[in-house]
Amino acid sequence: ETGVTQTPRHLVMGMTNKKSLKCEQHLGHNAMYWYKQSAKKPLELMFVYSLEERVENNSVPSRFSPECPNSSHLFLHLHTLQPEDSALYLCASSQGRAQQETQYFGPGTRLLVL
């Protein structure tokens, strides 16, 4: 295991639901990330947090709302999603925020929006 856990592992939701994805890292890292992985597409960086401060927001729609209450936990709050938001959502963490830092990924949450 990489030291990064994600819950739930699978989620099915309707377009009017509100749900949250949770990520926890046990590595003592200072930076955390949310990625979206869709079939046959590259990983898309969504958000970056460094020391609980959001430092990157990659033009993500407002129906995705991140929260980082402390350096070990990261949430992604979801509301009024669209079917095209169905994907694997990956959380990652790294020691620092330099570009060349190794990122450790969790197993992901497989999301299906009906």
Add this chain to the structure above:
Amino acid sequence: QKEVEQDPGPLSVPEGAIVSLNCTYSNSAFQYFMWYRQYSRKGPELLMYTYSSGNKEDGRFTAQVDKSSKYISLFIRDSQPSDSATYLCAMGPLGGTSYGKLTFGQGTILTVHP
């Protein structure tokens, strides 16, 4: 034009074969290069990274970078069924304020059959 192009495959080879996985890129600012491996139902894990042009070897794996041609490769010697996974190239610039911002290829699906 995509910043990073990676042949998605799928690639199927017999056990013991030499595998070549490739990515091309267009951004001259990219200075460090990574290869991630992603097994089914898991998150990506870092396999190798390199900063310079030339070859870097680690066991059965060799990462090759040609900055003049903007081309990187991962070679797997004596491939094993346990190498069956999706391989993702990733790259980024050094310095600046792009916090951990990697640009990924779309991944190549590799199957090594006994």
